Amino acid sequence: MFPTLSKFAKSMFCLPHSSENVERIFSTVNLIKTKQRNRCSTDTLEGLLYAKNYFKKSCCYEFETTPDHYKLFNQSMYDFKE
Numbered sequence: 455m456f457p458t459l460s461k462f463a464k465s466m467f468c469l470p471h472s473s474e475n476v477e478r479i480f481s482t483v484n485l486i487k488t489k490q491r492n493r494c495s496t497d498t499l500e501g502l503l504y505a506k507n508y509f510k511k512s513c514c515y516e517f518e519t520t521p522d523h524y525k526l527f528n529q530s531m532y533d534f535k536e
Contacts, residue, residue: 482506 486502487494494502509517 479503 482503483499486506487499
């Protein structure tokens with residue numbers, strides 16, 4: 455009977471109920487990005503967030519490195535971007 459109203463009502467159901475996840479991420483970023491780390495690039499900050507989230511479920515001592523990890527590490531260490 456009211457197709458536009460029906461579509462609008464259905465679209466409202468897909469909105470998040472709170473901004474808790476976003477606030478948690480911003481809080482974590484504020485903990486990571488301190489005065490000593492204020493020059494972190496976006497890629498570095500994203501990597502730190504990913505690592506922090508990954509190691510919540512396990513311990514860093516349980517992480518097993520592979521030859522591919524070393525290859526990626528060495529490759530990115532000597533890859534200078536201007």
